[in-house]
Amino acid sequence: MWQEGWLFFRNFVRQNKFCLLGTLILLLTVPPLTIFSIYDNIHHVESHVWQEIFYLGLFPLMLLGLGLFCVGIFISRQGFFSRETVQELMAKADKAKVLRETAFLTSVILTVVLICMGAIVYSAYHYTESVNFCGKLCHRVMTPEFTAYQHSPHAHVKCVHCHIGPGASWFVKSKLSGMKEVVEYLTNTYPRPLPTPVHNLRPARETCEECHRPEYFVGYKLVIKEKRQTDKNNSKLYTVLLMKTGSGGMKGKAFGIHWHVSPEVKIYYKYTDPKRENIVEVVKIEKGKKTVFKGSEEAREGEVRLMDCMDCHNRPTHIFHSAEEALDLEFVSGAMPEDLPFVKKVTLEAITQNYPSRKEAKVKIAEYIRNYYQKNYPDLVKNSPEKIEQVIAAAQEAYLLNVFPEMKITWGTYTNFLSHDGCFRCHNEELESEDGEVISQDCSLCHNLLAEEEESPEILETLLGE
Numbered sequence: 001m002w003q004e005g006w007l008f009f010r011n012f013v014r015q016n017k018f019c020l021l022g023t024l025i026l027l028l029t030v031p032p033l034t035i036f037s038i039y040d041n042i043h044h045v046e047s048h049v050w051q052e053i054f055y056l057g058l059f060p061l062m063l064l065g066l067g068l069f070c071v072g073i074f075i076s077r078q079g080f081f082s083r084e085t086v087q088e089l090m091a092k093a094d095k096a097k098v099l100r101e102t103a104f105l106t107s108v109i110l111t112v113v114l115i116c117m118g119a120i121v122y123s124a125y126h127y128t129e130s131v132n133f134c135g136k137l138c139h140r141v142m143t144p145e146f147t148a149y150q151h152s153p154h155a156h157v158k159c160v161h162c163h164i165g166p167g168a169s170w171f172v173k174s175k176l177s178g179m180k181e182v183v184e185y186l187t188n189t190y191p192r193p194l195p196t197p198v199h200n201l202r203p204a205r206e207t208c209e210e211c212h213r214p215e216y217f218v219g220y221k222l223v224i225k226e227k228r229q230t231d232k233n234n235s236k237l238y239t240v241l242l243m244k245t246g247s248g249g250m251k252g253k254a255f256g257i258h259w260h261v262s263p264e265v266k267i268y269y270k271y272t273d274p275k276r277e278n279i280v281e282v283v284k285i286e287k288g289k290k291t292v293f294k295g296s297e298e299a300r301e302g303e304v305r306l307m308d309c310m311d312c313h314n315r316p317t318h319i320f321h322s323a324e325e326a327l328d329l330e331f332v333s334g335a336m337p338e339d340l341p342f343v344k345k346v347t348l349e350a351i352t353q354n355y356p357s358r359k360e361a362k363v364k365i366a367e368y369i370r371n372y373y374q375k376n377y378p379d380l381v382k383n384s385p386e387k388i389e390q391v392i393a394a395a396q397e398a399y400l401l402n403v404f405p406e407m408k409i410t411w412g413t414y415t416n417f418l419s420h421d422g423c424f425r426c427h428n429e430e431l432e433s434e435d436g437e438v439i440s441q442d443c444s445l446c447h448n449l450l451a452e453e454e455e456s457p458e459i460l461e462t463l464l465g466e
């Protein structure tokens with residue numbers, strides 16, 4: 001069946017080197033890619049190595065094959081519908097049959113190829129949107145962000161949900177700016193640490209609000225912080241705050257902290273440094289009324305930005321803790337044994353030394369802690385060596401989750417604006433309106449401080465019902 005058509009097809013491909021090479025490449029790449037794509041869509045392949053082999057290796061190769069094939073057709077004088085081809089066909093005894101078969105075979109092959117390509121392109125597109133692509137491909141570069149992300153409340157939210165969001169235009173923008181990053185990566189010229197804030201990040205209103213709508217929730221958030229002192233007993237200290245989160249007020253009155261993101265409020269600010277830490281002017285527009293808060297010197301040159309979620313929640317997922325916080329979290333989670341003398345003090349010393357690499361840090365932290373206990377509490381080391389190992393593991397974890405010397409990220413490199421550092425950029429004495437008003441710094445504006453670093457605050461006992 002279809003012998004004539006097949007013969008014609010074969011001759012055509014054989015005679016044209018581009019088409020021959022293209023066809024060979026396509027034959028080698030399309031079947032495995034199709035199978036992998038379908039499998040990936042159904043079972044969601046987790047392994048980034050396989051994804052890289054198929055989507056970053058075979059996929060471009062397939063495109064090359066397709067390109068060669070097209071070039072072949074384009075430059076070929078033997079092309080499907082060139083005069084010679086038609087003449088050759090017409091010379092045959094059963095012209096109509098040859099024509100019909102060729103056309104039929106061509107359309108069958110085209111349909112199959114198009115379906116396969118469709119499946120492959122669909123999966124490859126999804127791969128470029130995946131956490132594996134963003135977080136693991138540029139392994140060394142994004143390790144800090146990826147590590148912090150994996151231990152955050154957003155660990156199951158895809159990178160693209162916050163960094164790109166829905167819709168085609170930001171997709172195209174991100175792929176274009178992504179090119180620059182790929183080049184920087186390949187030429188090893190990327191900045192260390194990666195700069196923040198992200199230049200040209202999509203406005204948070206369009207990304208965070210896919211999932212969170214502060215206009216629709218009202219209330220307070222109780223924040224309880226448990227810290228450890230550096231005394232012999234590693235004693236606990238509690239801070240209890242009732243955060244006045246309030247509401248963005250879609251249906252009613254906006255109030256409290258989320259007042260800033262009410263649809264009726266717009267806050268613009270002018271900043272003079274790339275990190276947006278130095279704010280020299282704030283403009284509040286509430287229900288059409290404009291108030292300008294300015295520094296005493298003439299407002300300097302700077303860039304203006306409309307305030308959004310990211311001006312407070314700039315670390316919703318890439319949360320890098322301070323050394324103290326990181327260790328306190330190890331205690332809270334139970335990873336750090338609390339009944340050894342001076343654990344907090346020793347581990348804090350161990351993890352805040354300067355180490356050239358994470359590998360070396362791991363070794364040196366262990367040495368530091370072991371030496372300390374060997375020297376000061378030799379009995380303890382003899383009787384419960386497993387405890388010391390536990391301390392070492394917890395201290396190493398605290399370090400490894402937060403410090404990345406290779407990317408020049410150490411304790412405190414990235415500022416978290418969800419703190420006085422962020423709020424007091426505007427809420428301070430320096431920025432003043434024409435009427436001499438300032439943006440309030442009143443301690444009860446943002447929270448009610450129920451206990452501050454107390455060993456056993458009454459309020460906590462009340463809350464716990466003890």
Ligand code: HEC
Pocket residue numbers: 131134135142145146149154157158159160161162163194195196197198199201310313314315316317318414
């Ligand atoms: C919950 C939202 C969210 C998710 C999910 C998210 N990011 Fe981010 N990312 C942010 C925000 C917010 C910033 C800081 C933006 C700013 O200040 O302008 C940021 C900044 C960054 C930066 C710049 C360096 C820095 O630390 O500020 C990199 C790189 C980055 N993200 C990579 C990733 C990767 C890779 C993933 C997925 C593994 C990811 N992000 C997932 C919200 C997110």
Ligand code: HEC
Pocket residue numbers: 153154157158161162204207208209210211212309310313316
């Ligand atoms: C795809 C959905 C999604 C997107 C997009 C998203 N979040 Fe979330 N966010 C969540 C979920 C789910 C949680 C709850 C996690 C939990 O409590 O375990 C959460 C939790 C939070 C919390 C509370 C964290 C805590 O410590 O309790 C804050 C604050 C937050 N998100 C801010 C943001 C900001 C800011 C953005 C935009 C940069 C954002 N989110 C984007 C889904 C999302």
Ligand code: HEC
Pocket residue numbers: 204205208209212213214220221223243245257258260261307308309310311312313418
């Ligand atoms: C003026 C600073 C500020 C802005 C702007 C802001 N937030 Fe918040 N938000 C806070 C603070 C402070 C909290 C309390 C969190 C805490 O202390 O743990 C909070 C809490 C939250 C929570 C957790 C609520 C809860 O009760 O657990 C979510 C979710 C959240 N914000 C989302 C957003 C989103 C989305 C936007 C942008 C539309 C936004 N926020 C804008 C400061 C802000």
Ligand code: HEC
Pocket residue numbers: 244254255256257259260267268269282283284307311312417418419422423424425426427438439440445446
């Ligand atoms: C970019 C500047 C800016 C930043 C940053 C900022 N604020 Fe504000 N905030 C304002 C302005 C302006 C007002 C209104 C002051 C006025 O009307 O007198 C305000 C008002 C408030 C109010 C009173 C809202 C009401 O009910 O009227 C609260 C609460 C508040 N801010 C909390 C915070 C917290 C918490 C942070 C940090 C997480 C923060 N702000 C960061 C500019 C800022």
Ligand code: HEC
Pocket residue numbers: 223225239241418419420423424427440441442443444445446447449452
């Ligand atoms: C503009 C808003 C704002 C004002 C005004 C403000 N705070 Fe805070 N405060 C915050 C935010 C935001 C946090 C961080 C909450 C968190 O970590 O979840 C915080 C945290 C704290 C903490 C806990 C810090 C820690 O990590 O242990 C203390 C203590 C505190 N504030 C005291 C004060 C005192 C005292 C004043 C008055 C001088 C004050 N605050 C004024 C916004 C404010």
